[in-house]
Amino acid sequence: MQSRRDFLQKLTASAAALSFTSYAAAAAPSVLRESQPYDGPVLRVAIMGLGGYGSRVAEAMQSSKMAKLVGVISGTPSKIKDWQTKYNIPEKNCYNYDNFDQIKNNADIDAVYVITPNALHRDQVIRVAKAGKHAITEKPMGLNAKECQDMIDACKKANVKLLVGYRLHFEPFTLEVVRMRKDGELGKVNFFQGLSGFKIGDPSQWRLNKQLAGGGSMMDIGIYAINGSRYMLGEDPIWVTAQETKTDPQKFKEGVDETITFQLGFPSGAVASCLSSYNINFLDRFFLSGDKGFAELSPATGYGPLKGRTNKGEINQPVVTHQTVQMDEMAAIILQNKKPVIPVDGEEGMKDLKIIDAIYESIKTGKQIALKL
Incomplete structure (x- = not known):
């Protein structure tokens, strides 16, 4: 015979499970749609x-529902x-x-x-x-802002x-931290750190x-901290200062940065302190601090799984293949004009x-540089 305590415990557990399912559906609809035709x-x-990265994207696309790999462009015949x-x-x-300009005559490629x-x-x-096809490009988009404007x-x-x-921009742990900041759970956010x-x-x-490459670590991985500071804080910086350290000029020649530290200032008064390096291991961390709480992702930018915690405990989100979700979401942007939570244009x-x-x-120059984005 069931006791009242047993009944209440089961009722509470069922309610908690229902609450979590509803929360997860709201937090990561793209992930939960995977089981639906x-x-x-x-x-x-x-x-x-x-x-290497092209291969990673191709493999991930095999699980995409809205994007399909139908063509290749390469300078290596054996790879083709x-x-x-x-x-x-x-x-x-x-x-x-x-x-490859001839793709303009190929109706099978979008x-x-x-x-x-x-x-x-x-x-x-x-x-x-010019061939009339939509373009997706890896980051950094170009070597400088002028090239980006041309594109x-x-x-x-x-x-x-x-x-x-x-x-x-489509990854569940990342989007959860952005949601927390937007919903005011961290209070007024004052600081971001990106390593x-x-x-x-x-x-x-x-x-x-x-x-x-157009540079060194900054172009390859430093851009994650730059981009991350903007979507984590929800605003664009108005000034930057930066310093470079180079310990191996043989490996990191002129114009190829080894380690750069940089600081960003934002209209709200928030500041960011970031580091980019090709000569320091185990740096993959975002940290966001507000007057009511904090959020941390570590690892923050690797291929996964990402991990996160806040002042209230661990962040629990679905672990996904980033490029699979990315390609489905980008297909929705191109085909359905879907507006992403964080822009990718x-x-x-x-x-x-x-x-x-x-x-x-x-x-x-050694000077603080004003930014107009």
Whole structure:
């Protein structure tokens, strides 16, 4: 025979489970939709650049419902053949860097995801736009704000969308911290810290080549802290100061930064203190402090799983494959004009490059640089 206590305990547990399910559905609708069938339009994507990250995106897209890998663009014929076999890509959807302008005549491709070295993004995105296809480009969007503006102008002229591969803008732990800040759970937020760093390996890789990368750690991983400070605080900075440290000028040659610390000031009075390094391991942390509470993500920007905690305890959110969710959400932006919680358009990407331009200027001049984003 059930006691009243047993009955109440079960009733409480059921209510708690129902409450959690409702909360999770509101917090991560895209994740919970995965079990539901999808019978709408699909974004047909060609990937340009078949390296390590291009491969990661391609694998993740196999689980996407609204985006499908249908084409490839590469300068390496053997990679094209391998991808054709692995992903069942027809010959007519395969291009190289010389002839990919011909995609304008290919009705099977809707968008091109540019995943090539930073210095190539501008020209390749402009060519994609002129071919009449939507463009997704990896971050950093370009080498500087001027390149970003050129890309924005080209896509507007061609009436195609331009998105930047900010995968974390769709990631559940990230969105939960943003929700907490928006809902006032942290009170007035005064401080953000963003740490991004690891010891980079092969000195001959393109990321350490000024002509291809446009810089060093700042362009590759420092941009996470820049972008993160903006969406975590919910405002754009109005000034920046920065300092560079270089301990290995042989590996990190002129124009390739090793370690940069930088500080940002915001209209509300909040400040950010950030660090970007190619020579310090185990740096992957965002910290947000308000007068009522704090939120921390650590790891904050890796491929997952991310982890988080607040002054009230651990953050519990679904663990997802970032690129799968990203491609589904970007397909919804392109096909359905969906408005994301955190923007991923060209204007968003250009703001980060304006800040990076100012960081390099501050290092060079030793002065605080005013920002107009």
